[in-house]
Amino acid sequence: PLGTVVGMPAADTHCPYCALQCAMTLRAGMTGVEVEGREFPTNRGGLCQKGWTAADLLRHPDRLTQPLVRDGGALRPATWPEALDRVVDGIRAIQDRHGRDAVAVFGGGGLTNQKAYALGRFARVALRTRTIDYNGRFCMSSAAAAGNRAFGLDRGLPFPVADIAAADAVLLVGANPAETMPPFVRHLDGAGLIVVDPRRTATARMASLHLQPTPGTDLALGNGLLHIAITEGLVDKAYVDARTTGFDAVRAAVSDWWPARVERLTGVPVADLHATVERLAGARRAVVLTARGAEQHAKGTDTVTAFVNLALALGLPGRPGSGYGCLTGQGNGQGGREHGQKADQLPGYRRIDDPAARAHVAAVWGVDPADIPGPGPSAYELLSSDEVRALLVFGSNPAVSAPRAARVERWLRGRDLLVVADFVLSETAALADVVLPTAQWAEEDGTLTNLEGRVIRRRRLAAPPPGVRTDLEVLADLSARLGVPTSAEPRVVFDELRRASAGGAADYAGITYDRIDAEGGVFWPCPDAAHPGTPRMFLDRFATPDGRARFVPVTHRPAAEEPDADFPLYLTTGRVLTQYQSGAQTRRVAALPGEPFVELHPDLAARLGVADGGPVTVATRRGSATAPARLSDAIRADTVFMPFHYAGAARANTLTNPALDPVSRMPEFKVCAARVTAA
């Protein structure tokens, strides 16, 4: 039974949800598993409601404990051999008929490092398909692309979270950690905090200055702030000369973004623009952070770049106690993007089109470099491709979390074979031909890499219930049936991952379980056992060929879809305190309250004849969704907000626009044109 203690009464581990990876201790008792916050530099002992209640899913009645296969239109219980044979027979038939790339794999940013690594290897070695990507593409890929472009390397926070607490000024662009990762706010001082968000969120209410721009205009805002820094003589010229290239082109690009023009476009008052720059430039230590609000746009990479340019002009990146960083969202959003489940990457954060990278990884895998397929299509392109006939999903629920979700749902229904590994019947699993029941976080070992680039351990408290296997076991079972035997043992997989990462940007070669235990986590890169790890990056040089950070000129352009006569409002989407991602887990926790809603300004509601709590329908060119109205003057009167955690009629992603960023392939979740009516 669940909660049975295996060898020890407690396990020191980390939360299964977001990238803060709060430290917790689990204790198995007679009535269930107790969760307690544990002191750690990121959470300082704190947990949010999601973390406190995470163990409620271990014994949940919705828990899957045996495989399901679809027969005659309905799912029925099956044995593991039957389910695995169904999967492998289907894969073989589809690949024989349509080619190897017709079988696709879709991973998740919550998978452990080992799983992310094993999934990439499974796709490229056992399936020999180039068609693999993951839901992190929908999360922080624009920040990753901008970081690579500017610094030659992307690590969400290139410094420890604790550095943020010591900063005198923090500019937070498109982040609401007071709801999404509440213990993080222990590192924020409201007096020095400036928040950029179209909504007056819980985080914005903490701040001494809140900039509330029109959705889709953050890039212009960033350029405008840099324009002021230049015209007011606040650029750190010595730093720019010594540590960067390309400033002149950026200076020219922002020269016509004078404050009054920025105010007219963004709605942010000129005085607030000036105050923001003066505070950042006047601080002894200052940090610029971006998150999904800046990143989830069809120009997300350029938007993040605008704020990286600002940070560089002020001399922040690579200076102790200061810098630029991205607040990664998913539990292993950092590690999940380093080990090869991305369409364009191999383990160690290597580019899949780099011959040297292919040769190194091929040697670890024991294959010919020419046999490693890829690159493949990005997440949304994968989830809308007619060439894909079979899809295997691990750790994701794209029927709720993908943009234009009704179309994605139709696409999922139309595959010849849909296989989902999950521990509950998520909306995606409910569409599957085969469902494979997997273990939860408290039932497995592994490593994750938190938002600071610190590699930490997930430790098992209890064995999974009978009939349930870990994702690594499922991948090993499938690999073996496909003639490629692999280990399902987390330590063995981690050691292989370390070898595969050696010499890459995200080098884990010197990181062992023993070191993680002894040191409370190890920051990558850590190339050998004697290396101390790298809490602060870029102190001496950036990871570019000449060691200098690159300014990149970027230009504002409208959102892919702007309001018009038919759809006169902006729609933006996001998260709420009590729910996580697609909600497949947190919606099932009774102790986590939360219902879908549409947030709109009272003036707009009055105009539309909408009452607080009354049902409203939000329509876009892709479909409509209905939820109760929540009136709030915290949102602009031209904008409505919906949380994206919900399914059915209230599925916000039915509405969102899959217009893709040309560099990161990030969809435009954060802005589209909408119409609202009383339902």
Ligand code: SF4
């Ligand atoms: Fe911490 Fe995030 Fe878990 Fe909340 S969801 S307890 S902030 S790791």
